[in-house]
Amino acid sequence: MSTDDWKRQAAEQALTYVEDGMKLGLGTGSTAAKFVDLLGAKVKSGLKVVCVPTSEATRAQAAALGIPLTTLDETPELDLTIDGADEIDSDLRLIKGGGGALLREKIVAVASDRVVIIADNSKRVENLGLFPLPLEVVPFGLGATQNLIVKLAADCGCEGEVKLRVGTDGKPFVTDNGNHILDCAFGLIDDPEALDDALKLVPGVVESGLFIGIADVGIIAGPKGVEVLSGIETDFEEDF
Numbered sequence: 347m348s349t350d351d352w353k354r355q356a357a358e359q360a361l362t363y364v365e366d367g368m369k370l371g372l373g374t375g376s377t378a379a380k381f382v383d384l385l386g387a388k389v390k391s392g393l394k395v396v397c398v399p400t401s402e403a404t405r406a407q408a409a410a411l412g413i414p415l416t417t418l419d420e421t422p423e424l425d426l427t428i429d430g431a432d433e434i435d436s437d438l439r440l441i442k443g444g445g446g447a448l449l450r451e452k453i454v455a456v457a458s459d460r461v462v463i464i465a466d467n468s469k470r471v472e473n474l475g476l477f478p479l480p481l482e483v484v485p486f487g488l489g490a491t492q493n494l495i496v497k498l499a500a501d502c503g504c505e506g507e508v509k510l511r512v513g514t515d516g517k518p519f520v521t522d523n524g525n526h527i528l529d530c531a532f533g534l535i536d537d538p539e540a541l542d543d544a545l546k547l548v549p550g551v552v553e554s555g556l557f558i559g560i561a562d563v564g565i566i567a568g569p570k571g572v573e574v575l576s577g578i579e580t581d582f583e584e585d586f
């Protein structure tokens with residue numbers, strides 16, 4: 347079995363949370379894309395749902411599969427969001443934004459009654475921070491924003507390179523919202539809540555990739571089976 351199979355296994359399990367008539371948030375990234383594929387097949391065979399995508403990429407995928415789409419303007423409250431993550435710890439705290447969609451992902455997740463995170467076991471960590479923390483920032487005043495991030499992060503014991511993400515075209519990556527991403531290689535984060543609070547004080551930071559108190563369930567698939575994290579309790583379907 348490969349990482350791809352585990353992503354699919356997690357996505358399959360997430361499908362068991364979906365009920366007819368639900369309003370869903372659809373995440374972004376390769377794992378979320380597997381869920382969208384599976385959901386598309388269910389819709390084809392009669393499942394009735396309406397969905398808000400968290401990125402233009404997910405919108406295009408879902409539309410191509412015939413999944414009915416809506417917006418948070420038309421449908422401001424959702425039943426369930428299924429999304430991936432770059433890191434997940436045992437308290438269901440996450441780092442997200444590897445795909446650059448963290449702002450819409452957080453807006454959609456917070457508008458949802460329940461949030462289920464799906465991932466392969468490479469994403470499961472003891473402490474957040476090995477994956478560089480993405481921050482969505484406005485293009486204006488980037489240098490000043492970067493300096494303030496470095497200073498406030500240092501006050502929280504976090505030091506490391508804060509780098510502007512560059513796209514495959516060699517130009518600064520532009521999010522669906524017209525912003526940029528700073529990837530912060532702080533290493534292990536002692537106090538994610540404190541860091542998140544500090545980063546929100548930087549005027550140019552639109553949102554941070556720290557998702558704290560947002561996820562309700564984590565479904566993590568790996569070579570030893572599927573681990574389901576729920577609240578602060580952990581169920582091991584198999585010994586991990």
Ligand SMILES: O=C(CO)[C@H](O)[C@H](O)COP(=O)(O)O
Pocket residue numbers: 373374375376377378429430431432441442443444445446447448451
């Ligand atoms: O936060 C995200 C996009 O902004 C993704 O959920 C995260 O990067 C995981 O992606 P993948 O499933 O491709 O590993």
